[in-house]
Amino acid sequence: VIVPDELERRVLDAIASREDELVALLCDLIRLDTLAREPGDPPRQEAELQEGLAARLRGAGFAVELWEPDEAELAGAGNVPPGLDFAGRPQLAARLAGRGGGRSLLLNGHIDVVPADPVDRWTTPPFDPDVRDGAVWGRGASDDKGGVACLILAAETLARLGVPLAGELVVCTVTDEESSGAGSVAAARHGVAADAGLVCEPTGFETWVACRGGAGVEVLVSGRPGHAEKPQPHWRQGGAVNAIDRMQVVQDAVRRLREDWAGDPARSHLYLSPSSIVPVLIQGGEWSVSYPAECRLTCDVMYVPADQGRIRDEIAGAITAAAATDSWLAEHPPQVRFGVEVEPMEVAADHPFVAVLQGAAAAVERPATLAGLDSWFDAASFTAAGTPSVGWGPPSQAHTIDEHVPVAELVRVAQGIALAAMRWCGVAG
Amino acid sequence: VDPTEQRVVEEIAGRRDELVALASELIAFDTTARHPEDPPRQEAELQGYLAERLARRGAAVDVWEPAPEDVAGTRQVVPGLGFEGRPQLAATFTGAGGGRSLLLNGHIDVVTPEPVDRWTSDPWRAEVRDGNLHGRGACDMKGGVACMTFAAEVLAQLGVRLAGDVVVCTVTDEESSGAGGIAAVRHGVRADAGIVTEPTGFDVWVACRGSLTPVIRVEGRPGHAEMRQPHWRAGGAVNAIEKMGVLLDAVRRLRDEWLTRPDKQHPYLAPGTIVPVVVRGGEWEITYPAACSLTCELMYLPANADADGWGTLVEAELREWIAAAAAADPWLREHPPTIDFGQDIPPSEVPPDHPLIAVMAGASADVGEPTRLGGLDSWYDAASFTRLGGTPCIGYGPRDIAWGHTIDEYVPVEDLVRCAQGLALAAMRWCGVADGGR
Numbered sequence: 001v002i003v004p005d006e007l008e009r010r011v012l013d014a015i016a017s018r019e020d021e022l023v024a025l026l027c028d029l030i031r032l033d034t035l036a037r038e039p040g041d042p043p044r045q046e047a048e049l050q051e052g053l054a055a056r057l058r059g060a061g062f063a064v065e066l067w068e069p070d071e072a073e074l075a076g077a078g079n080v081p082p083g084l085d086f087a088g089r090p091q092l093a094a095r096l097a098g099r100g101g102g103r104s105l106l107l108n109g110h111i112d113v114v115p116a117d118p119v120d121r122w123t124t125p126p127f128d129p130d131v132r133d134g135a136v137w138g139r140g141a142s143d144d145k146g147g148v149a150c151l152i153l154a155a156e157t158l159a160r161l162g163v164p165l166a167g168e169l170v171v172c173t174v175t176d177e178e179s180s181g182a183g184s185v186a187a188a189r190h191g192v193a194a195d196a197g198l199v200c201e202p203t204g205f206e207t208w209v210a211c212r213g214g215a216g217v218e219v220l221v222s223g224r225p226g227h228a229e230k231p232q233p234h235w236r237q238g239g240a241v242n243a244i245d246r247m248q249v250v251q252d253a254v255r256r257l258r259e260d261w262a263g264d265p266a267r268s269h270l271y272l273s274p275s276s277i278v279p280v281l282i283q284g285g286e287w288s289v290s291y292p293a294e295c296r297l298t299c300d301v302m303y304v305p306a307d308q309g310r311i312r313d314e315i316a317g318a319i320t321a322a323a324a325t326d327s328w329l330a331e332h333p334p335q336v337r338f339g340v341e342v343e344p345m346e347v348a349a350d351h352p353f354v355a356v357l358q359g360a361a362a363a364v365e366r367p368a369t370l371a372g373l374d375s376w377f378d379a380a381s382f383t384a385a386g387t388p389s390v391g392w393g394p395p396s397q398a399h400t401i402d403e404h405v406p407v408a409e410l411v412r413v414a415q416g417i418a419l420a421a422m423r424w425c426g427v428a429g
Numbered sequence: 430v431d432p433t434e435q436r437v438v439e440e441i442a443g444r445r446d447e448l449v450a451l452a453s454e455l456i457a458f459d460t461t462a463r464h465p466e467d468p469p470r471q472e473a474e475l476q477g478y479l480a481e482r483l484a485r486r487g488a489a490v491d492v493w494e495p496a497p498e499d500v501a502g503t504r505q506v507v508p509g510l511g512f513e514g515r516p517q518l519a520a521t522f523t524g525a526g527g528g529r530s531l532l533l534n535g536h537i538d539v540v541t542p543e544p545v546d547r548w549t550s551d552p553w554r555a556e557v558r559d560g561n562l563h564g565r566g567a568c569d570m571k572g573g574v575a576c577m578t579f580a581a582e583v584l585a586q587l588g589v590r591l592a593g594d595v596v597v598c599t600v601t602d603e604e605s606s607g608a609g610g611i612a613a614v615r616h617g618v619r620a621d622a623g624i625v626t627e628p629t630g631f632d633v634w635v636a637c638r639g640s641l642t643p644v645i646r647v648e649g650r651p652g653h654a655e656m657r658q659p660h661w662r663a664g665g666a667v668n669a670i671e672k673m674g675v676l677l678d679a680v681r682r683l684r685d686e687w688l689t690r691p692d693k694q695h696p697y698l699a700p701g702t703i704v705p706v707v708v709r710g711g712e713w714e715i716t717y718p719a720a721c722s723l724t725c726e727l728m729y730l731p732a733n734a735d736a737d738g739w740g741t742l743v744e745a746e747l748r749e750w751i752a753a754a755a756a757a758d759p760w761l762r763e764h765p766p767t768i769d770f771g772q773d774i775p776p777s778e779v780p781p782d783h784p785l786i787a788v789m790a791g792a793s794a795d796v797g798e799p800t801r802l803g804g805l806d807s808w809y810d811a812a813s814f815t816r817l818g819g820t821p822c823i824g825y826g827p828r829d830i831a832w833g834h835t836i837d838e839y840v841p842v843e844d845l846v847r848c849a850q851g852l853a854l855a856a857m858r859w860c861g862v863a864d865g866g867r
Contacts, residue, residue: 214655216714227834228706228726229640229807231699244705244723245681251674273657279670280654280714282721285707288642289726289807292706297670300654300715375655375715399653 001362007163008422012364012415014157019411023136026149026410027129028052029111030138036112036178039081043088046175049111050092053152053173060159062094062171069186077189078341080182086175091183093192094171096159102166102426105353106197106387107155107417108184108378109148110177113140114399121401135404143398146405147200147413148173150393154417167425170194177378181342184378188385196353196424197389198417199379202398202405203371207357208391210271210372211380212302213344217277217315220335221247223328225286225293232291240291241328244284247295250334253322254279254299257315267304271346271372275303277315302374305344312338345380346372347388353424357392360419364412368392392416430795433589434857438796438850440583445846449562452575452845453555454478455537456564462538462604465507469514472601475537476518479578479599486585488520488597495612504739504773506608512601517609519618520597522581525863528592531785531856532623532820533581534610534810535574536603539566540834547836561839569833572840573626573826573848574599580853593860596620603810607774610810614818622785622859623822624852625811628833628840631847632803633789634824636697637812639776641727641740643703643747644769645680647673647761651712651719658717666717667760670710673721676766679754680705680725683747695730697778697804703727703747728806731776738816740773777812778804779821785859789825792854796847805830825851 004012015022032045032052054064068086098104116126116139124130129138136146155171172192174183201208226232226240233239254277261267261275268274277299284295303311316336323329347354349370361368379389394413397403430438441448458475480490495512524530542552542565550556555564562572581597598618600609627634652658652666659665684703687693693701703725710721729743748768755761779786781802793800811822827844 212655227807228704229638229728231806242705244708245677248674248677251671255671278654278717279668279711280716280718281711282670282673282708282718283710285705285724288706288724290706291704292708295708298711298714302655374657375653 002359004363008419011157011161011163011418014161015414015418016411018153022149022153022410022414023131023407026136026146029145029149030129030140034111034113036114039084046089050090054092056156057094057171060156062096064094066090066092073189074186077185079180080185081180081340084182089175091187092173096169098167098425099164099428103424104168104194105421105424106170106172106194106382107151108172108197108199109151110144110174110378111148112175112178114178123402135406137404139403141403141405142202142394142396144201146410147393150410150414151200151417154414158418158421164428165425166428169421169425180340181381184381188381193387197382197387199377199389199391200393201377201391202396203391203393204396205361205366205368206371207354207368208373209349209370210346211344211376212272212304212374213308213342214376215301215341216339217299217301218337219250219297219319221250221295222332223291223293226291228289228291235328243292243295246329247284247297249322249326249329250297250319253318257318266306269304272304273374275307277301303344305346308344342376343380343384345383347383347390351388354390356424357420360416363419364416366412433862434854437583437587437853440587441849442846448575448579448845448849449842451579452562452572455571455575456555456566457553459553460537460539461541465510472515476516480518483520483597486582488522490520492516492518499615500608500611506606510608515601517613518599522585522595524591524593524860528861529859530594530620531859532596532598532620533577534598534623534625535570535577536810537599538601538604540604549837557842561841563837563839565838568628568838568840570627572845573628576845576849577626577852580849584853590863591860592863595856595860607810607813610813614813619818619820623814623820625809625822625824626826627809627824628826628828628830629824630829631793631798631800633786633800634803634805635781636731636778636804637776637808638698638728638730638806639740640774640808642771643725643727645676645723646767647721648764649718652717654715654717661760669718669721672761673710673723675758676751676754679751683750692732697802698730699806701729701733729776731778734776738775744770774808775812777815779815779823783821785823788858789823789855792858793851795854796850798847
């Protein structure tokens with residue numbers, strides 16, 4: 001542990017003294033409706049939230065940019081659904097210029113939250129934040145409005161105290177992490193970059209240096225419809241074929257693939273679970289007295305960085321091979337369609353920012369272990385674009401009923417961020 | 430064919446345009462089969478049209494709306510099903526006495542013509558092309574209803590006085606639940622024997638299968654699909670879609686077993702079977718599925734029915750079979766699947782030596798359509814009259830059930846003529862012609 005020096009101590013104390021302000025900021029953020037969207041949903045209060053943050057940071061001396069990404073800016077991004085519209089959903093980048101000679105740091109968080117249903121099982125209304133038992137309660141308290149509040153307060157405090165950082169400090173809040181990751185891709189493509197990045201997610205004070213990539217895959221098996229109450233000749237004689245029954249061939253292939261991957265050393269990862277493919281939705285059949293003409297199986301695929309670039313071919317190949325063993329499917333091959341894909345990421349455990357972050361975490365009495373996230377987070381977008389980014393933040397209550405975050409831990413997170421920024425960017429003079 | 434019969438046959442042939450016009454009138458009424466909560470369509474208008482025609486020919490006509498309680502208490506009809514705006518019709522041509530009575534029955538509901546835009550001509554506006562009458566219900570079975578109505582009308586118009594009663598009965602709800610036929614039975618519509626004029630292709634149907642629609646539900650345990658899950662005994666997620674795979678295998682094995690098992694065979698029917706028809710599972714794209722349901726269509730034979738004619742024994746067999754499959758899987762053993770059976774459509778048969786069969790076969794051969802015995806692998810109203818009303822019923826009608834429910838559904842006009850002729854002859858021979866009754 002590097003004991004904080006005098007300036008660092010002043011910053012930590014200043015943050016501790018602003019605890020009420022931190023809580024108030026988080027409560028303001030929870031009150032604004034920024035539910036994650038399905039494509040086609042109208043915007044909610046994303047603009048209001050971002051404008052509020054922009055005003056604060058501008059007041060503290062940041063150069064602030066708010067923009068609505070356009071389609072051209074996102075063209076070809078694998079994780080962005082075609083035609084995704086950002087009208088009313090601006091992204092924010094706020095820059096505090098460094099004095100020169102230091103490394104720049106990106107601080108990132110997302111403002112969208114998952115639905116709070118069933119709302120009636122919450123002790124207090126999820127969008128009407130409550131402070132009790134030393135914690136803030138509400139949707140997003142932990143994931144990720146708590147993190148956003150921490151990084152805003154840390155950046156603002158550094159600016160207001162006039163701490164002369166040598167490198168540039170970039171604060172970036174984005175939309176769409178919970179749906180597609182389109183917000184961080186938009187930000188990275190817009191030029192939001194730094195020498196390293198900290199994505200403030202509820203990691204429970206672990207340092208996330210990796211996450212898996214993911215893709216949805218939909219398999220469509222076609223049968224041949226016919227009256228279910230009539231005897232059917234062999235399909236080569238025109239008889240009906242049951243798409244639900246034939247889907248079993250695909251389901252077996254999916255299960256075997258998952259089992260293969262689970263035991264494959266090439267797919268093991270120090271911080272991540274092996275690649276996996278999980279059936280999540282099935283829908284087959286049209287009418288109760290007809291042989292099902294179609295059956296659709298949707299699988300959630302998550303994969304380790306080693307599988308990047310080859311995962312689609314592996315899945316399609318396994319399904320094709322299984323189909324070849326079935327006379328109908330051999331001649332009527334299942335259609336395999338991949339949906340939006342998010343890329344995996346990893347940052348070397350010996351990246352210098354990791355050590356800086358570990359030291360800062362230890363200084364706020366939350367020594368961090370290295371870990372990975374089995375799903376995906378925005379760090380992947382920035383890392384892929386050249387800003388090696390890791391995750392670090394408060395205790396996780398993500399997506400739960402009665403989501404909450406202890407105020408004392410929020411203060412530690414804000415302090416840790418400020419400390420990491422000072423040590424990474426350097427302090428001039 | 431005696432001279433009186435010859436006159437009837439020729440009369441029907443000579444008035445074929447009237448027969449086609451009657452079938453076309455019936456097709457023009459929208460009587461699309463309902464879901465239980467649907468409002469009535471033009472059932473009352475159609476029945477009123479037939480009632481007026483049949484009354485004009487001297488029938489005593491009874492048109493009534495059954496009350497929900499009239500069809501209650503069976504495993505076949507959903508509780509509370511009402512008939513507002515959906516009357517049933519029974520028209521009796523009273524015989525001179527001393528003969529056997531005959532029921533002629535048909536249903537007026539038709540399945541939806543959707544997708545309408547794929548029809549060559551308007552499904553509600555009958556059209557004759559190449560000697561075939563096209564329109565929704567032409568084959569199944571407004572054509573048959575027109576034939577039996579016309580046969581009875583012609584007999585009356587020619588003054589052919591029958592010894593036994595002829596009861597013309599048209600009902601709703603055959604395509605949905607069979608409630609109309611049950612309502613007619615409960616209302617007292619009966620005869621010594623009956624003919625249901627479904628499109629049998631001039632076969633004589635002596636049996637039909639029963640059906641159950643079991644819905645098998647499996648529960649899993651939801652959890653984040655992208656997170657590592659411990660064993661389920663340690664609280665980990667369980668994938669309901671994959672667990673349903675265990676039961677899909679079991680259903681397939683049961684079907685294979687029934688295919689050759691002796692108690693699932695019948696001379697005129699396909700073996701008992703169980704076919705998965707609808708599967709739904711999963712709730713969200715990154716969540717382990719918490720539930721999966723599988724709907725099956727289960728067909729069973731008269732020999733598989735319980736003492737009251739229902740499918741309770743088959744239900745028990747399926748329950749045991751599924752329970753045995755579940756017992757082999759640790760999760761399913763402790764979280765057993767559930768099965769809801771819903772509606773039970775019971776099977777039915779009449780003995781192949783029932784005297785009406787020989788009468789019908791002879792009449793059909795005499796109008797140029799030699800017939801053979803057969804059965805319907807699904808279900809029709811004959812089952813209700815046979816099982817519940819003491820009226821043994823066979824099926825007999827034009828070609829061809831395979832064209833029912835199709836786009837561009839049709840019936841050959843020549844078949845309508847021969848069917849009406851066959852029915853008229855069968856009525857004369859079954860009921861007997863009273864002396865001097867011409």
